[in-house]
Amino acid sequence: MKKFFMMRVVVFAFFAFAVSNAADVAYAEPERYDFPVFGPKEEPVKLMFPKMPTLSAEQDARKRNEAKRKSIAALLRQYNKKLNDAKAYDYALFIMQASEKFGQDPFVITAMVVNESSAKHDAVSRGGDYGLMQVRWRVHQKKIKKKYPHIENAKDILNPKDNVLVGTEIFSTYHATANQDVKDAVMYYSAGNKRLVEKVFAVLSRLEKSYLEHLKNG
Numbered sequence: 603m604k605k606f607f608m609m610r611v612v613v614f615a616f617f618a619f620a621v622s623n624a625a626d627v628a629y630a631e632p633e634r635y636d637f638p639v640f641g642p643k644e645e646p647v648k649l650m651f652p653k654m655p656t657l658s659a660e661q662d663a664r665k666r667n668e669a670k671r672k673s674i675a676a677l678l679r680q681y682n683k684k685l686n687d688a689k690a691y692d693y694a695l696f697i698m699q700a701s702e703k704f705g706q707d708p709f710v711i712t713a714m715v716v717n718e719s720s721a722k723h724d725a726v727s728r729g730g731d732y733g734l735m736q737v738r739w740r741v742h743q744k745k746i747k748k749k750y751p752h753i754e755n756a757k758d759i760l761n762p763k764d765n766v767l768v769g770t771e772i773f774s775t776y777h778a779t780a781n782q783d784v785k786d787a788v789m790y791y792s793a794g795n796k797r798l799v800e801k802v803f804a805v806l807s808r809l810e811k812s813y814l815e816h817l818k819n820g
Contacts (some may be wrong), residue, residue: 692720
């Protein structure tokens with residue numbers, strides 16, 4: 603009997619030990635494994651073409667204005683072979699400044715200059731038209747003298763800068779009268795010269811092409 607009792611104690615102890623170990627295994631934190639990454643290490647993607655710096659709005663405007671000025675100066679020299687580079691460049695600046703002041707297209711004003719006077723600042727017609735834009739002095743002299751006191755006579759209106767300024771202002775009034783129609787404005791300015799209108803628009807096409815080339819080539 604005593605022997606049987608000892609065997610039961612041993613069995614119970616073994617069973618308790620087994621249950622205890624099983625509990626430890628059940629609640630043990632699973633092991634973590636760091637598996638090696640197979641294959642080559644990925645390299646960052648490289649751009650085939652390098653990123654080009656972009657122009658600021660101010661730089662872009664300066665580039666476009668320079669291309670316009672070069673195109674205008676080149677056309678003026680084509681019509682007046684005696685015009686040197688420096689003067690042509692100055693005339694181009696006068697045209698661009700006057701056009702900006704009165705809200706006009708500088709290419710239109712340039713086309714009128716070359717067709718009205720062949721870009722000759724001292725051109726005078728038999729009808730009494732003066733300068734680069736062939737300003738009709740006898741028609742506009744009162745208004746000109748009132749607004750520009752330093753222009754006292756027809757000789758003064760031959761000054762290239764003043765002539766372009768006054769001529770552009772006169773054209774701007776015709777442009778407004780014509781409801782912003784360029785063809786009609788040129789007709790008013792030239793006193794109905796249809797042939798001049800055709801020449802002006804032919805020159806406009808050339809100026810646009812020249813401008814795009816200068817813009818492309820810098």
